[in-house]
Amino acid sequence: MAGRLSELFSRVAEKVDRSVGWWRLSTPLAVPVLIGLRDRLRADNLYDTGRGPRDRPPYEDPHVVNHSTARTLNGTYNDLDDPLMGSLGSRYGRNVPLNYTNREEDKRLLDPSPRLISRRLLARPDGGFQPATTLNLLAAAWIQFEVHDWFSHGTDYRQRPWEIPLEKDDPWPDEIMQGEPAEPNRTMEIKRTAPDPSPDPQAPPTYVTQDTHWWDGSQIYGRDPKYAYDWISRSVRAAVPVWSEPLFRWSVSHHAGKG
DSSP, X not given: OHHHHHHHHHHHHHHHHHHTOGGGSOHHHHHHHHHHHHHHHXXXXXXXXXXXXXXXXXXXXXXXGGTTTSOOTTOTTSSTTSTTTTOXXXXXXXXXXXXXXXXXXXXXXXXXXXXXXXXXXXXXXXXXXXXXXTOOHHHHHHHHHHHHHHSOOOEESSSOOEEEEOOTTOOOXXXXXXXXXXXXXXXXXXXXXXXXSSOOTTSOOOOBOSSOSSOSSHHHHOSSHHHHHHHHHHHHHHHSOGGGHHHHHHHHHHHHOOO
């Protein structure tokens, strides 16, 4: 019964959003609509890939005792009900049902060529700058933060990289654009994604993240205590006066796990 009510609620919210727009509603009405849209996205656009026994952070956060009031470097306890959700080593979810995520053969993955699609469909015809007039620089910075966590999946240096053939007039790499002659049978090499350390042999391939899944400052502090300590040391020492040295030491210890 609860499932049917939730489904009905989501449908009504979706219709209201399409016909009126949630942003045009007053806050008391807009919030329920957003909740319904969120539930619909979770039900139809997010598919859990599970967690293997080794899909965990590579270290325990030294200040995990403070998890209820401060972020952790390894991304644990962003969700207090599921401490490992979004932490280092978590599997990437999918936006389509898992039975559609089986990997294609290498030949099919490269046909048509990803580079050909990039040049013909995605590149600007004149190569010039096309401004996004509805956005500002803050949006660009925000997207950089997002991409940092979306695609930080590690590199597999043990397997042979992808080799994508290049057309004769392809300007990649930049040296070709500067007048250097193009070598015949050139290819673009792309390193492969590191595999899940504990995959499910009965399920499609899975991959894990090397950064926290959440927008929790990992883009700034990094993913290991040493990097965070070095970063905070440089930043805080450059910004605070000498008399606040005790405060500086506490800040580094509190955020980077150094006692």
